[in-house]
Amino acid sequence: MTLLEQPNEPIAVSSLKQPDSRGHFGPYGGSFVPETLVGPLQALTEAYDKFSEDPAFQAEFDEDLANYVGRPSPLYFASHWSKKLGGARIYLKREDLNHTGAHKINNTVGQILLAQRMGKSRIIAETGAGQHGVATATVAARCGLECVVYMGAEDIQRQAANVYRMRLLGAEVVSVHAGSRTLKDALNEALRDWVTHVDDTFYIIGTVAGPSPYPRMVRDFQAIIGREARVQIMEQEGRLPDALVACVGGGSNAIGLFHPFLDDADVALYGVEAGGEGLSSGRHSAPISAGLPGVLHGNRTYLMQDSDGQIIETHSISAGLDYPGVGPEHAWLHDQGRARYVTVTDDEALTAFHEVTRCEGIIPALESSHALAYVRTLASELGPDKVIVANLSGRGDKDVSTVARLEGIEL
Amino acid sequence: MTNRIEARFQMLAESRRTALIPFLTAGDPGPEMTLPLMHGLVKAGADLLELGVPFSDPMADGPVIQRASERALLQGMTLAKVLRLVAAFRSEDATTPVILMGYLNPIERMGYSVFARAAAAAGVDGVLTVDLPPEEGEEYLAAFDSVALDPIFLVSPTTTDSRLRLIDRVARGFLYYVSLKGVTGSATLDVDGVRARLSNIRKGSHVPTGVGFGVRDGKTAAQLAVAADAVVVGSALIERLESAIERGLSQDEAIGEVAALLEEMRLAMDQIEELSHELA
Numbered sequence: 181m182t183l184l185e186q187p188n189e190p191i192a193v194s195s196l197k198q199p200d201s202r203g204h205f206g207p208y209g210g211s212f213v214p215e216t217l218v219g220p221l222q223a224l225t226e227a228y229d230k231f232s233e234d235p236a237f238q239a240e241f242d243e244d245l246a247n248y249v250g251r252p253s254p255l256y257f258a259s260h261w262s263k264k265l266g267g268a269r270i271y272l273k274r275e276d277l278n279h280t281g282a283h284k285i286n287n288t289v290g291q292i293l294l295a296q297r298m299g300k301s302r303i304i305a306e307t308g309a310g311q312h313g314v315a316t317a318t319v320a321a322r323c324g325l326e327c328v329v330y331m332g333a334e335d336i337q338r339q340a341a342n343v344y345r346m347r348l349l350g351a352e353v354v355s356v357h358a359g360s361r362t363l364k365d366a367l368n369e370a371l372r373d374w375v376t377h378v379d380d381t382f383y384i385i386g387t388v389a390g391p392s393p394y395p396r397m398v399r400d401f402q403a404i405i406g407r408e409a410r411v412q413i414m415e416q417e418g419r420l421p422d423a424l425v426a427c428v429g430g431g432s433n434a435i436g437l438f439h440p441f442l443d444d445a446d447v448a449l450y451g452v453e454a455g456g457e458g459l460s461s462g463r464h465s466a467p468i469s470a471g472l473p474g475v476l477h478g479n480r481t482y483l484m485q486d487s488d489g490q491i492i493e494t495h496s497i498s499a500g501l502d503y504p505g506v507g508p509e510h511a512w513l514h515d516q517g518r519a520r521y522v523t524v525t526d527d528e529a530l531t532a533f534h535e536v537t538r539c540e541g542i543i544p545a546l547e548s549s550h551a552l553a554y555v556r557t558l559a560s561e562l563g564p565d566k567v568i569v570a571n572l573s574g575r576g577d578k579d580v581s582t583v584a585r586l587e588g589i590e591l
Numbered sequence: 592m593t594n595r596i597e598a599r600f601q602m603l604a605e606s607r608r609t610a611l612i613p614f615l616t617a618g619d620p621g622p623e624m625t626l627p628l629m630h631g632l633v634k635a636g637a638d639l640l641e642l643g644v645p646f647s648d649p650m651a652d653g654p655v656i657q658r659a660s661e662r663a664l665l666q667g668m669t670l671a672k673v674l675r676l677v678a679a680f681r682s683e684d685a686t687t688p689v690i691l692m693g694y695l696n697p698i699e700r701m702g703y704s705v706f707a708r709a710a711a712a713a714g715v716d717g718v719l720t721v722d723l724p725p726e727e728g729e730e731y732l733a734a735f736d737s738v739a740l741d742p743i744f745l746v747s748p749t750t751t752d753s754r755l756r757l758i759d760r761v762a763r764g765f766l767y768y769v770s771l772k773g774v775t776g777s778a779t780l781d782v783d784g785v786r787a788r789l790s791n792i793r794k795g796s797h798v799p800t801g802v803g804f805g806v807r808d809g810k811t812a813a814q815l816a817v818a819a820d821a822v823v824v825g826s827a828l829i830e831r832l833e834s835a836i837e838r839g840l841s842q843d844e845a846i847g848e849v850a851a852l853l854e855e856m857r858l859a860m861d862q863i864e865e866l867s868h869e870l871a
Contacts, residue, residue, distance in 0.1 A: 202726065212695060212722045214651040215758075216772055219749035358657055364648060371650045376773040378749060475695045475722065476648060488669040489700030490647040 203392020208508035267559030282574030290401035295382035308363030310342025312386030387430025388507030391478030402436025454496035455523030545574035614825030618668030636857035644693030681714030717741035776826025809859030
């Protein structure tokens with residue numbers, strides 16, 4: 181039934197209307213940056229607002245998604261795994277089949293079109309696991325733009341193959357030795373680069389965090405995931421799903437899947453944070469589940485921090501979830517109660533990793549394995565007449581050596 | 592209570608001198624060094640003091656101040672401890688203004704009004720929060736207002752004239768002009784360009800204008816002094832401190848070396864100012 185048929189029902193402000201004009205999702209988001217970046221962010225906002233309304237821009241974006249990224253990505257009914265779990269019918273949104281192996285490319289394809297229209301000649305990015313770095317280096321190579329990727333020294337050790345991949349693509353990979361030498365420090369260093377080279381440089385942020393307009397812009401580019409899933413589940417099941425499940429580090433794959441369903445109150449949304457060695461161990465990356473609101477990297481959101489407001493080191497088996505913050509829209513969806521945020525541990529993610537690999541012949545990324553681990557719980561809770569769509573946000577090739585090492589095998 | 596920042600700038604204006612403001616990270620290289628350093632710098636010619644509140648993710652700072660923050664945090668420095676240091680400084684020096692410079696999150700964690708009251712009570716005169724543009728500062732400004740703490744804001748090479756007016760409306764104490772597009776301690780400074788912009792900013796603002804980021808030596812300090820109301824120097828002093836510690840100098844010797852660099856800058860500034868007064 182549509183709203184028009186229910187004239188007496190109060191019309192809630194659509195969740196799709198967030199953020200406000202200055203990038204606030206309720207108390208979250210915003211633009212907390214040094215003065216030098218205020219002007220460039222305003223220019224970026226104006227350019228994005230202009231081009232996102234431009235049919236020619238949209239057509240070029242759609243064309244690249246179709247023929248370069250390989251969209252639409254399939255919505256695959258995981259019949260074997262569903263049967264094994266004996267609960268709900270599980271569908272996997274196959275972002276792992278995209279060019280470069282994850283959802284990250286949806287966003288970089290969009291942002292680089294904007295960079296070109298803004299006349300920028302140099303691209304910078306931060307990366308954790310290396311997936312966003314590879315996706316950025318990929319589109320920069322294709323567009324013939326100089327590309328510098330900042331990566332924590334620790335992550336460079338963990339993800340050597342992706343580092344080499346970026347270098348093959350012509351990007352310069354800069355090792356960041358400050359702080360905890362992981363993703364958050366790479367972000368700091370990329371921001372420092374941007375402050376220094378604001379005139380010719382476009383900063384492609386890889387997730388739905390950072391100062392406004394990034395959380396909105398990255399969400400809009402990633403929302404193709406949910407728009408496709410919506411059409412595909414209607415084709416295959418003839419109805420909307422009962423639940424969506426996605427892993428949340430910064431949260432771009434989750435927002436991409438969730439966003440087109442926000443106004444469908446009957447579709448439950450589950451964001452899965454990295455529980456690491458368990459919340460009680462303190463060694464995790466679950467700011468919504470175990471952190472407090474604060475300001476980092478240009479936005480207000482839930483953060484892993486100590487009583488003095490210092491950001492604390494995070495832990496996850498998956499480098500892509502090893503981040504102390506989360507996108508501000510997730511913080512807001514959590515407070516609103518629209519989405520539920522849960523955690524799974526490293527071990528639970530690994531169990532799901534192996535199970536889906538053996539059951540379905542799909543090797544998922546360790547990040548995505550967190551979503552899959554929660555699906556194992558949810559499927560039996562919901563029962564066989566329910567439908568779950570989980571975001572298989574990336575493929576696990578990059579994680580094969582990590583998993584092997586855990587089993588005592590050096591590749 | 593008289594406003595120490597205003598009083599100090601007035602006094603300097605009467606003697607036609609530009610303020611010299613050294614920056615130190617509180618608790619670097621160790622918490623016991625900060626107080627003697629503060630007093631030593633005042634003796635060496637500091638007109639105001641800027642105290643960095645260490646933060647785990649100092650995105651606007653170059654490598655020198657990043658290292659200083661890391662050292663301070665490793666030794667357990669916190670915002671609450673910084674305020675205690677300022678209170679201790681105040682018990683011996685009632686006139687030198689003290690400005691805190693840091694990032695928003697430790698202040699958010701403490702709570703804006705709790706922080707504002709505690710800072711004012713400790714004898715802090717102004718606070719520069721690097722990652723808080725005025726647009727996001729409504730609650731923060733209200734908390735500062737209620738205790739007469741000066742909110743100091745940055746102006747940068749990318750600040751438009753209309754934003755400058757917006758910043759000037761809410762700023763008190765002084766404006767801090769970031770002399771370059773970059774992080775603290777960067778190397779190259781276009782002195783003529785900075786001077787031109789400074790004169791433009793001073794025309795349009797109701798408070799004095801300081802300049803910082805990239806002031807490495809007495810010569811640069813002097814060149815900027817003639818065009819600004821205050822010159823801030825940070826990374827160069829911290830580098831001097833680092834090198835003294837690395838060479839195994841005693842605390843007093845290390846403080847002496849840092850003070851000597853500040854004296855050198857003060858001297859260069861005084862010489863060029865005298866010269867320009869004579870020419871005028």
